[in-house]
Amino acid sequence: MTDSMEYTRLGTTGLEVSRFCLGCMNFGTGADWMINDEDEAIEVIDAARDLGINFFDTANTYSNGESEKILGQAIQGYDREEIAIASKVYFPATDSPGPNQQGLSRKHILEQVEDSLDRLGTDYLDLYQIHRWDDSTPIEETLSALDTLVEDGRVRYIGASTMASWKFMKALATSDIEDYERFACMQPEYSLTSRHEEANVLPLCADQEIGVIPWSPLAGGFLTGKYSRSDGPDGARMAEDESAPEERWSEEEWAVLDAVREIAAERDRTPAQVSLAWLLHKDVVDAPIIGPRSIDHLEENVAALDVELSDDEIERLEAPIDPEWSSKYT
Template sequence: MMTMYYTLGRSGLRVSRLALGTMTFGTEWGWGADKETARALVDAYLEAGGNLFDTADLYTGGTAETWLGEFIAERGLRDKAVIATKFTYNAEPGNPNAGGNGRKTIIRAVEGSLKRLGTDYIDLYILHTWDRLTPPEEVMRTLDDLVRAGKIRHVGLSNVPAWYASRAQAVAEHRGYEPVSALQLEYSLAERNIEHEFVPFGTRHGAGIMVWSPLASGLLSGKYRSGADGKASGRLETMRGSTNPGFQKFNDRNWEIVAELEKVADQIGRSMAQVAVNWAATSPGIASVIIGATKLDQLKNNLGALDFDIPADLRARLDTVSKPVTPFPYSFFGAEIQGGITGGLAVGDKPLGYTPDLLMQGSFAGVS
């Protein structure tokens, strides 16, 4: 049961630690849920105290947004629900301005999302993926205009390089635009690369990290195993052979992580999925974890992910097996090189990110 809500990034928007993802709402992509199941997922999530829903215009060709809007309207919860949706992807082949992050696209996209969601405002409007072309000045000015027009409340970025996010935040600060309150990024025991840049950036510059694919698309539930007899039905099996990097999870490194996660989960007496979601949610700098499900029992299980603590020795085992490689220039930020900068003294920094302990001490606002 989620009874604590936290402000997202440096904004005043209160969100639950677990968000509900809607990428599985609709069967168009071959691995989603039907409407009755999706409705039941929303009910279970609300019952557990969740208030943050994540969707995108891309998902299931618009079905996810449409159903989410309907479910929220049926329950009369528009003011209570926090709706995040995204733009960037092109739904009209042959029209280059029906996708990307330019002003023309954003303004078209927001109108489409508002219509499908059946609402007159979006709480958090997120650039879905860097288009490699549009300058951050154009994106941030357009999003600021949408805030002033009352169509969106807050701004987020997903799947962008850290330098781009940093530049966008600097532009917003210096020009008085609505700042970036959220960064939506892939993060799990199987994908920890955001730790190099995004965690320090987000925590220092006011952007709360919303994690996507905390189970690495289902891998960390433990249902898939290496070898021919390790197949299980689910998204990763359906998408086997896909060139989408988000679905390429079957490799030796990940099988080692799955094996260690299984042992740790057994020792704690929790499911592997719960331990994996808990690990992500309690990692430094993580504001919110977007959980996804195709079945009600999966969601109910995952909603119990915050009801326990991972003991420090077991967490250390998970950290070790999943440790990402440290490429240049990050290799210059460890003790060997930094010792030559500090003159051999211990020089501390502000804590990196907010942990539950810091939250309890009031370093970051929390309301119950």
């Protein structure tokens, strides 16, 4: 376990957040990989707080709002000023959405923020993010609605997630021209095996001094080293398509994992710690979003703060993949 948590500012804001953000997507019901028991989920949240994590990320759509409710239960015992709560809007918060129950219209945003605040049991969100870009709604309408939320105090900062860099720059430019609140951070997929954002939004974030909080930093568990080419954990096969792990990931991705395992063995660390340490070494990254399923996994992840990688080790980890981006990632 690390001796102490580290903190950083989110982008150019004054908001101080822990170097790891606890992702809450796996709190609730709906899938075997989730923490279905509310008490167990709260125990993980409390353990994260004990480790110094003050940044928590959820969304209205996670388990149809269950994630927000569980996080809301956990934070009732905390000093609200000491924690930063982030949620998102775009996807529906129900399995059977009707008209106006998804997207980034002014109507949907203003209704969903109230629902999120109610489930979380708080008067404001520290960070409210658009979960995706909405081609059906003018960005001016979306930004105007978000600006209203900041003006009236229901939201402190706004952010975005997973989109083409030209769309993100369009939003930033619109804010500048119309004097709307500007996006303070971006939440992209980013890991050693998913580096496509290096050819898309990350250079823009660096140029515009936008905070970056990557999701899936362990590539859905692949970078924990729990898979072999023939079998998953306990011999399990990939549930979504019944394919063997060797078929699910490319040779380049397996080569990355080989390098991760080698460096982890050399340093007496775990593959997860090496993979997370690589992200922490990226100047553009503020706080990777981790989603541990247990307190042991949480402690293992946070201990990555103590791993210092050399330039040679970083080169070994990055060598197998030449980052490319395409619209399929949005």
